[in-house]
Amino acid sequence: MDAAVPPAAAPKRRARQPRQATAERRAEILRAAANTFGSKGYKNGSLTEVAEQVGITHAGVLHHFGSKEQLLVEVLEYRDKEDVRDLEGQHIPDGMELFRHLIRTARMNVDRPGIVQGYSVLTGESVTENHPARGWVTDRFTILRGEIQAAIVEVGGGSVPEDVAACAASSIIGVMDGLQVQWLLDDRVDLPAATQFAIEAILAAAMLGTERPHPLD
Template sequence: MAGKSAADEQRHRPETEAKRRAILEAAVEVFGQKGSAKGTLEEVAEKAGMTRAGVLHHFGSKQRLLLETLIYRDSSDVADYSDHHMPSGLEMFRHLIKTAQMNQKRQGITRAYVTLSSESIVDGNVGYDYFRQRYANLRQDLVNALMDAGRLRGVEVDEKNAANTAASILAAMDGLQLQWLLDPDEVDLSETTEYVIRSLVAQVFNPGKQIL
């Protein structure tokens, strides 16, 4: 039997991408609710309206699907930017505030991120390398954003202080997401995240009087 022509592949590409997206959205929900260990490919397949074999056809293995689910979550955060990359300078921190606002409206993706990132610290977990590199990249992105903002404002920013601020912002965002998922009526994710980010960034550019 002859293989598919280039025209056939081009014609079926939108359909393939639609199926992959359906699988990823189903995976976000399943793994977000049950974690990567208890969530099954059968459950993902059922939610996506296909068979387990169909899921494996598109992603090859459960491990690959998990990684692609994490990447899908991250890519959705920068979808509004023309180059699909993180912004620079103070716009980076506005982006983080906007991300928290979006996360409050998409609990499934947020729950999946919290669940999968927490599980990644276990030895041999499929997400370990991904999350380790992700945090390293984000910390550096935030440090660069603070240094860029300082240069634009004519303010000398200490790189060590910027690094501490970057790590603190990421830790606060993750911790607030967990608190919000546990008690959404008591913790306002977008408001508390904005408060923390504005406070920490302000401390870099205007340290003021130390209370503690």
């Protein structure tokens, strides 16, 4: 009697990488949410619309993010991470390189209007009472003002008074955000050029410190 022939071994399946798949799915949801919230705002943009863009259910979005409020915060964090993704250490640089980075960011934003729109709408809405992104936006501005202020002091070699540097930092953030709104409404606005002009003008004034001209006085 012939020996029984063992059954052919089943082909080995390629090991799945659940963490990678989860990260990719979360990134897809974040991009979809940025587009939805950007075009309709946080209150009117529904999780169902977000889910449909990535081929999952409303419950699937909640599985990854827990709540609409948490998704909102992570959309904003996603935008900031995208801005520094290609930088060494993935962190905003110091000194004069920080201002070059801000101008590069303006150039990048021309090619990602959905993210810019989402940021503009959500930061604007965050000033309303009990808005879930209010704390995140407030903290972000506080940190960014501090980083820009420190860069101004460094570029000025310590000669720029702290109060002048603080005022200049707030002005740079305000101008950049305001220019983005103008550009979203009218693409004839040259976002990179106007951003560079404004930053250079504010820096030039800050470098003069208390000796800067005051034509409005």
